[in-house]
Amino acid sequence: MDQFDILPFPQSREVVVDAGYLASSRHIIYGLVEVDVTKARELRRLLAEREDTKISFTAFLLASLSRAIASNPKVQAYRDWRGRLVVFHDVDVVTMIEPEAGAVAIPHIIRNANSRSVRDISDEIRSIQAKPGRSEQQSTLVALAPKLPRFVRLLFFWVVKKNPLWFKSFEGTVVVTSVGMFGKSGGWGIGFLPTHTLGLTVGGIAQKPGVHEGQIEVREYLNLTLSFDHDIVDGAPAARFTRKLIELIETATVLEEAVG
Secondary structure (H helix, E strand, O other): OOOOOOOOOOOOHHHHHHHHHHHOOOOEEEEEEEEEOHHHHHHHHHHHHHHOOOOOHHHHHHHHHHHHHHHOHHHHEEEOOOOOEEEOOOOOEEEEEOOOOOOOOEEEEEOOHHHOOHHHHHHHHHHHHHOHHHOOOOOHHHHHHHHOOHHHHHHHHHHHHOOHHHHHHHHOOEEEEEOOOOOOOOOOOOOOOOOOOEEEEEEEEEEEEEEEOOEEEEEEEEEEEEEEEOOOOOHHHHHHHHHHHHHHHHHOHHHHHHHO
């Protein structure tokens, strides 16, 4: 006799299904990049030994990403209902935080990430992991959403997207998700981009030979997937932004500042 379990479908996942509907009709371009994170991981270990506390690797990526966006702000522009581009200067990063293994990840917004230290961002992530209810995204509106009909939820997203100021308040300006942070091998993830102009999907980290300062040695490489709304962002600005992001990650600038 077959053995199986019948489990209730989590209401919170209805919003994830909505995201798939919204993403299916968009014009997205992708960039797959491999970034040397050897220096960043060494500095994280150094800081942990010095201060007996770990800075979240996610926080390092968010801080680096937000600074790259701040130097190329048009990659997080949004069109308003009159067809104009609204270019935000502050970077509000949505990151998915899993409070416990198996739980649906919480979309938490790190506000003004471009002007905050990596340690400050790391502390906020740890705080939300410990107490998910403190996240502004865990509001009455979010709790109510799965109980509404899908067409009502999709209409709400459509209305909010037409007003970038509302959108920034509810959804931030850029989204980051991870598919490989819990593994020990490389690999890219191709995520969908439901509403944001720019998204970053974090893949895995793998050790492989690389050239460093003219020598071949074993280095650690992180796989990243960048997703751009091609209706807003052209290839050249996307390439300039990507170069800046790679530079900030490989030089571990925000961790250098933390080390002092």
